[in-house]
Amino acid sequence: MNIRDLRIFQEVANCGSINQAAQRLNYAQSNITSRIQKLEKDLNIQLFRRHPKGVSLTNEGKALIPYVQQMISLSEKMKMIASNQDLVGGELKIASVETVIELPLILATYIKRYEQVDLTLSTGVTAQLRDEVLEYKLDGAFVTKSNMINDPQLEQVEVFDEKLVIISNKKDRPLDEIMREPIIRFSEGCMYRAKLNEWFFDQGEVPSKTMELGTLETMINSVISGLGIAYIPYEVAERYIEDGYLHYYELPKQYSKISTVFIYRKSQYVTPALQKLIETIDEIRERLLTSQQPLKLSDITEG
Numbered sequence: 001m002n003i004r005d006l007r008i009f010q011e012v013a014n015c016g017s018i019n020q021a022a023q024r025l026n027y028a029q030s031n032i033t034s035r036i037q038k039l040e041k042d043l044n045i046q047l048f049r050r051h052p053k054g055v056s057l058t059n060e061g062k063a064l065i066p067y068v069q070q071m072i073s074l075s076e077k078m079k080m081i082a083s084n085q086d087l088v089g090g091e092l093k094i095a096s097v098e099t100v101i102e103l104p105l106i107l108a109t110y111i112k113r114y115e116q117v118d119l120t121l122s123t124g125v126t127a128q129l130r131d132e133v134l135e136y137k138l139d140g141a142f143v144t145k146s147n148m149i150n151d152p153q154l155e156q157v158e159v160f161d162e163k164l165v166i167i168s169n170k171k172d173r174p175l176d177e178i179m180r181e182p183i184i185r186f187s188e189g190c191m192y193r194a195k196l197n198e199w200f201f202d203q204g205e206v207p208s209k210t211m212e213l214g215t216l217e218t219m220i221n222s223v224i225s226g227l228g229i230a231y232i233p234y235e236v237a238e239r240y241i242e243d244g245y246l247h248y249y250e251l252p253k254q255y256s257k258i259s260t261v262f263i264y265r266k267s268q269y270v271t272p273a274l275q276k277l278i279e280t281i282d283e284i285r286e287r288l289l290t291s292q293q294p295l296k297l298s299d300i301t302e303g
Contacts, residue, residue: 017054089116096142127189140264144191182209182228
C-alpha cells in the first residue's frame, strides 16, 4: 500500500471532491481517480460514493480515516529520521535510456559515497520510463529531453547534451544513398527514432525498411556487419569510427542535437537518497563542463 495513495485518499475525503483534491495536490484528476480505484481494489472495499456534487465517504471509508491519519503521521516521523544526512539509505529505483554516456561515472560516484542505498537500475525508452516514473514504479529516470516529458507532475534535472549521427559500415557514399538503407532503431517512444522520423517527414520521404533491436550493442554490431544504418549519439560510436569499422554522417542541428535529463516526480518531500543522486548529477555535470580532460572516478569521489 503506497503512502501517497493514502494521502490522496485523505485529501479527497477532506475536500469531498476529486477535482478539488487534484488541484490541491497538483495532480491530474485522472491520476487521482486511478489511484483511488487502485486503493479500493487493493482493499477490496468501496471508499467513496459518487454523486453530482462530488464524493462522500462510505461507512468503510469513514472507519479507515483514523488509521490512515496514523499511518501518514508515522510516515512523516520516518521522513524526519531519514532526512538526517548521516543516514542516507533505503531503496532507490531508477532507470535510463540506453545511451547516457556518463551514467557509469554518475552511478559509480554515487554508490561509492552512499553504500547504504539499495540502488536498482533498469533500461527502456523515454516514453516508457516517463510513464513508470509517473506511475510510482520508478523514483526517477535518465531520459531524452522532449515534449513528451513536459508534464506538470515531473521535475527535470539537466544532465548532458549530445549529437546524433547516422552510422554506416560503407565509406564514401553520399547521404541520400545511405538513407535508402534499412534503418535499425529502438522501439516506439525512443527520441532518436523520433528525431530521425522528423528528418524523413521534412524531406517528404519515408524509410525504405526498418528493423527494431533491443540493445545498443546489438544495433552497432548489426551496422558493422552491414545489416543497415542507425541514428545514435556520436560518442557511443566514436571508437568504432576511429578504428574504421564505422563511418558517420551528420544531419542539420535541429534533428541531431539532443539533451539528456533526469526526471522525478514533483513532491513536497524528496528522499535523502534521491536528493543525493540529484546533487551528484549536478556536480559531475559542472565538472565535465569546466574540465579540459575526461573525468575519472578518482577525480570525483573525494568531492
